Amino acid sequence: MERAAEVSQFGVRISNARITGQLDLSACRVDFPIYFHDCRFVEPILIEGGALHSLFLVGTPPTEGNTAKSSVPGILGNGVRIQRDLLLSHTLITGAHQTTSSISSSSAVWLTEAEIGGRVLAVGTVIDATGDRAIQADRCQVTGDVRLIQGFTANAEIRLIGAQLGGSLDLAGCQLVPRNGRALDLAEATIGGSLFINDSPRHAPLIRGRLELGRASINGRVLVREATLSAPAAGVGRHHYNAKDPAQRLAIVAQGASIRGELSIDEKTSVDGGITFAGAAIGGGILIDGATIHNASDVALDLTHAEIGSKLSAVAANIHGTVDLDGAEVAGPLDLTRAEIGRPVRRYCLTAIRAVVHGDVRLVDAKIGGTYPATIPGGSGGVGFRGAELRGMFNAEGAQVVSPGDKSLNLHQARISGNLRLCNGFRSIGFVALNRALVEGRLRCDGGTFEWHPREAGDSRLTERNDRAVAFESISATFRGGVGLGWSIVGAVDFTDARTTYLADGPAQDWPLHDSYLSGFKYERYASISMHGSGEWGWKARVRWLRDRDPAASDEPGDTGPWEQAAQILKNHGDSTGSEQILVAYQRTKRQRRVGWARSRLLRGLDRIFNDWFRGYGYRPLRALIPLALLVIAVAGPLLPARESQVMRATDPSGVVYTPRGELSLVESGQQPGETCGKGKVRCFNPWLYAVDTVVPIVDLKQRSTWSPSSDAGGAWMLAWFNVATLAGWAVSSLLVVGLAKAGSRSLN
Known part of the structure; x- marks a missing residue:
């Protein structure tokens, strides 16, 4: 430094040296690059408060069986200002040092409040820390990219709380295996570019610990590709000042994060543990097609109150645990086509209470809740959209939702702007609840199967109260586009006080015997299930439908409402005779169910003669x-x-x-x-x-x-x-x- 004027613009280069004393550049100003190649330091490098042009600690990539030629027992650089780059490639960094930046934790590399005007590059770097952290760089500022790539390995936490990175954070091919359960802490950090956790030519990323992104701001995208992420054991890796976690084991913790681009987790990525983006804003949408997320009997994907600026796509994803979308807003479609979701934390595999989806909800060919009968006790679960606002259609063609003893599909008070398609192979084990829902389009159930079954043996969860054993319940629901049945159903059906424009059904086979609740059910006409033809208008068929499906017991009079509704429909469409026949049939059915004195066979016979032959129940006065x-x-x-x-x-x-x-x-x-x-x-x-x-x-x-x-x-x-x-x-x-x-x-x- 005393002879700096004699140094060329390319700086000082030292190769293959063993440096026994301490390199101390603290509070020093160095206006030329310093390049150490394949050098071994005996003492940690001290650059705290220094002003350097650039610093290179690089080595030759080690061959198989050989150790790194570049090594240093720690770097202490709190507050350092590096005008250009900091390179640590192919260097072994060890040690555990304490500084005034932390009163309790040690780290191998200290860069707290450092300012780096170029890049931080660590290709194939190995940090074998003996203390609490591998790198602590809180509130550091890096103008360029931070690249910890291609075999970068750290056995302790990398902490970048509040850091400001002007470029991207690249973790391609990294190996983060901390001892304390925290792999990377980016809480409140700002990343001007993207966050990459992807594969490199010879390395696949492996992170065994929590990836903390709470309240972080990422101006680009987040890409996780061909990675293996594993959460620590329950209770391990949490900061004592963290809010309560939504799951016991979390691999990615990003409450309140802001991502302007897309969050993408590709099909070759495996996540063992939960992911939370609660309250996050993800402008480019979420794409987790084909990904594997396993956090059985816990929350697997937490997006509560998140704002998703585009679509949420989980096509063919394999998820063990609950997907929680309560209060979330998705600006595009919610696509779970061919997804498999099971083993939830409580009742629902997918819950979206009060969520808003601006596009379609697609559950086509999805498998929710496992199989029936279950191979794993407690693996079943339903889909809950209670109070949700869905501004497209809800399409569950070919889907299977298994939730015995509970609601398989809960759309209570939901509003659907398009059609509700539970058809073409849809299967529900449990019961579908559409109470007070508003469907602007049609309800289609043709080709669907609806079965009510109680909880299976070994499942200790509470059973949803279902006194009527209904398989389909739509009390006070409104279907403005019509109702089409043509289903196969095991259990009762409840359309009490429901309203629709047309009813397309097969009255002889679509309604359970004595278990069809139709009080207050209003419709305007009959139609064909296939939408070709005129539907079933015959009064005899409608009489058999109302008489045989009436849930009233043999000694109860039954409800006149469904009969009067059917009669009114025929009368409104010109069949006055059929209308009166239905009303007469109701009176006849009511007479047959009378109690008290009419239990006598003689009196019942006289009553029948009087009403059927001589009176016509008031409809045949002559x-x-x-x-x-x-x-x-x-x-x-x-x-x-x-x-x-x-x-x-x-x-x-x-x-x-x-x-x-x-x-x-x-x-x-x-x-x-x-x-x-x-x-x-x-x-x-x-x-x-x-x-x-x-x-x-x-x-x-x-x-x-x-x-x-x-x-x-x-x-x-x-x-x-x-x-x-x-x-x-x-x-x-x-x-x-x-x-x-x-x-x-x-x-x-």
């Missing part, structure tokens, strides 16, 4: 003419024989008594009366007119008021019968009048 006619015949019959009719008596105004044959006194004296009606003094007797006058109260033919059976002539029983017939006639006539009035009112409506 049938009341039949019992009226029978009453007329029953009254006239006893009066038709001449001998029986002689019990009838009439009295003229002068008090003369007459029989149907004439004046009573002449008949009793054996004379033949000349006039049977006393020349008009009394109305002539006619058995048929008398029967009509007796039975029909609204008709007055002056027969009943003129003639009456005489008890003296043995007509007491006949008088009693006529009185009974009068009362019966009043009742039947009243039914006729009321029925005609109701029929008129229905026709007006």
